[in-house]
Amino acid sequence: MPTRILPAVGDVDAVRSITTLLSQLPDAEPVAPVVDSTQLIDTLARLAAESVDELPEVVVVHERIGPVPALELIREVALRFPAVGVILVTSDASPGLFQAAMDYGARGLVALPLSYEELASRVQAVAQWSVGVRRHLGSGGDVFTGVGGTVVTVCGAKGGVGATLTSIQLALAAQASGRSAALVDMDLQAGDVASYLDVQFRRSVVDLAAITDISPRVLADAVFRHDTGLALLLAPGEGERGEEVTDRAARQIVSALRSRYEVVVIDCGAQLSGAGAAAVEMADQALLITTPDVVAVRGAKRMVRMWDRLQIRKAEETTVVVNRHTRGTEIQPPLIQRITGTAVAGTVIPANFKELQGAVDAGRIHELDSKGAVKQALWGLAGELGLVKVAEGAQKGGRLRGGDRGSVSFRRRKE
Incomplete structure (x- = not known):
């Protein structure tokens, strides 16, 4: 052509x-x-x-x-x-x-x-x-226009536990498997998705805040298309503008994204805003990222209780993901489950910052080594959550790795 x-x-x-x-x-x-x-x-x-x-x-x-x-x-x-x-x-x-x-x-x-x-x-x-x-x-026949896209929110028990890294890799795994995927940075005052992916952008989620009828064209104008094919809706460059995204605006934005993409991953950060709360409430799956240390686990427990008090989400409807896990730590997933009262993902993310540092510093987190333990675990988590397309028979044969596209049944961890 x-x-x-x-x-x-x-x-x-x-x-x-x-x-x-x-x-x-x-x-x-x-x-x-x-x-x-x-x-x-x-x-x-x-x-x-x-x-x-x-x-x-x-x-x-x-x-x-x-x-x-x-x-x-x-x-x-x-x-x-x-x-x-x-x-x-x-x-x-x-x-x-x-x-x-x-x-x-x-x-x-x-x-x-x-x-x-x-x-x-x-x-x-x-x-x-x-x-x-x-x-x-645009006009391609492969654009998803249904009403049933899966929305996943990712929140941090506190700052620095890996919510943004997890969000990006979940969205990339979904996109790589053949699903249309969008990644939203709803950490409105301190979002780092753009930095992790080293993108320059003009439009942000704020540009949709005052629009009552978000058409596909309006949504397309606000979305940044990454080289990987991932659609990015980024946090504003000026953090104070995040206040323009109300809970009502967030509901409209999430609904528009759900109707346009098969998978929508929303990074809500570690601070609960009205927009973030609305996203968590609407999500099909709400993930809470923690590290296996006392301060982070206490933060996770505090977050879960606050969501319950505000009637945003019940503890049993929340899934905790353990990041930077090592076998030698005293705080293991079963204990975190007991403390928080939530489900705990069967996939844990290993501690290996050396594997991440070069990609993080270069803003090329989408280029993590596929053989690395961290990427394999994160893409395995995407399979566990059902975010990737599953080839027939791909669910047989054991634990998922970063290159696999299968799905693993999601269950509550038992002690």
Whole structure:
């Protein structure tokens, strides 16, 4: 299928140079260039009104486009037409401008004077990204549009026990198994999902807070599509804005996500907000992450009792997951079950920070070694919770590992 490329270039000589190179690219289908920002937005709006499929996969914006400056124009295209990938052509290829272009929503940058190899490489990468976005968010037949998506909330008994790591890996496991999955950072004042995945974003969960009717298009505009295919709805960059997400707004957001994705994982952090409480109450499964130490287990007990007093969730409807487990610790899962009065997941997450440190520091937690004990346990937990697609007969043969896609029966641990 040809890649449709729309040049947005105001300079006559630049138009000739860019269109000549674009016409030489393999499988490229350059369309008539637009000469200013107004014409670009009008053209895209007209095509989008017919169908998302009518939009070009790639828009090439020259730095001297006007009257709207190039970066501002890129921002508007990214916000209004999220399935279109934008490449900025500029004489300034400095790291500062590159970062600014990414922040404004560009998917690539090509330096002047133009190089065929560089232009071809960026166009191909951006076109593939655009096709992927349309498959997941646009008109593709594989987009989940039911009403029965599974919602899982992940809360920490206290800060630093691993709730965010667990949330990310559960969502990744579901996505990798072939299910459409969304990860929501509902830790509104201190969310770290973006840092763990090293993503720059403009939209957040706050952008949906004041919307009473969250349509699929509105939801798609707020979601960040990660390279793994995972849909991210991130916490606001300004923590004080988290107060804008009320419990009512959270219910609407969770309902919209449930109808759009097969699996929705929500990281609620360790501090209970109204929005987080609403999410926990609505969840099909509520996980509470603890480490096997006195302070964390006391925090878990305190959280469970508070949920019960506020009628958010009963203890027997909550599942505790033990992170950083070692056989030598005095506090073992059966004791945690007895103290909290909850179910305890059969899968425990081993203590091995050395395995995690490099990926955490690099913001590449999605690239954990599949042979590592931590990832294997977390993906095994996803199987235990039923978040992954199960191939016929895959449930036979023992304990799940990180590469497995099976499901294990979930049961209350007995002493």
